[in-house]
Amino acid sequence: MKTLKIAIQKSGRLNEKSVELLKNCGLSFDNYKSSLISPVSNFPLEILFLRDDDIPEYVQDGIADIGLVGENVIAETGVDVAYLQRLGFGKCTLKIAVPNQSDFKTVSDLSGKSIATSYPVILQNFLDKEGISADIKTISGSVEIAPGLGLADAIFDIVSTGGTLRSNGLKPFADVMASEAILIGRKGEETNPLILELLQRIQSVMRAKETKYVVLNVEKINLDKILALLPGVKSPSVLPLAEEGWVAVHTVIPERDFWSHINELKTAGAQGIVVMPIEKIIL
Ligand code: ATP
Ligand code: ZN
DSSP states (O other): OOOEEEEEESSSTTHHHHHHHHHHTTOOOOOOTTOSEEEOTTSSEEEEEEOGGGHHHHHHTTSSSEEEEEHHHHHHHTOOOEEEEEOSOSOEEEEEEEETTOOOOSGGGGTTOEEEESOHHHHHHHHHHHTOOOEEEEOSSOGGGTTTTTSOSEEEEEESSSHHHHHTTEEEEEEEEEEOEEEEEOTTOTTOHHHHHHHHHHHHHHHHHTEEEEEEEEEGGGHHHHHHHOOOSSSOEEEEOSSTTEEEEEEEEEGGGHHHHHHHHHHTTOEEEEEEEOSOOOO
């Protein structure tokens, strides 16, 4: 079978998580910063390390079969690719921001104003949708200093915590797009068995990340209360303990409401609660 090629970011915000995800899928490869291409020794796959901006086009043109890149970069390059899987990392929002002292009230107040950005395509699409005509100034980096320099009235950029905006005297004004890392493929190739196999591995790693394995001890008289609190993957396992009248309960609970679960379980009589990470969940 033909070796699959996956493009990931060579260095930057998505690199580490991308490498970690592939390693968690059981793929074994060298991650030398100097190499552009790394063969995987235990799966028919080669990893191409690229600038993130090039990844969507490489996938569209078939130089790579699949790629791992931010949704914002896909939108900006305007390629037509298949979304195979949202990956839940590299989350950010693309926002229009304005100087703290500015008196813009609604998005239409941006009419006739200048907006500095590294994402002119996404911004233009947004302005078109809102029926606003503004002057887009495309710059490649440090967009947030543009208003201070008198280069633009507003900016459009990636914001995660807002710290960079604040330190440049800017405030968020309008959310335009939410983005996260996505696994993309070429349209029509979604049924390639190697892609499906890799996708299945990625999904099992992601499912495992969202859940924890929990073991706890409880007195049999409190068991029903505990079981009522545990949704579990299927039903929880209940094993007798050496101490008469006590059992151990093994189950899997979602990470997202972890603390509320644990506190409820304690109140219901759970003791010696042990929480463990899960590596993979195969359904
Ligand atoms: P490259 O050298 O590969 O072109 P880059 O400098 O364009 O890298 P990075 O800053 O590494 O890009 O960001 C890569 C992606 O990470 C972004 O396109 C976006 O999808 C995502 N991301 C998540 N949070 C942030 C953030 N706070 N700032 C910038 N990008 C973020
Ligand atoms: Zn880039």
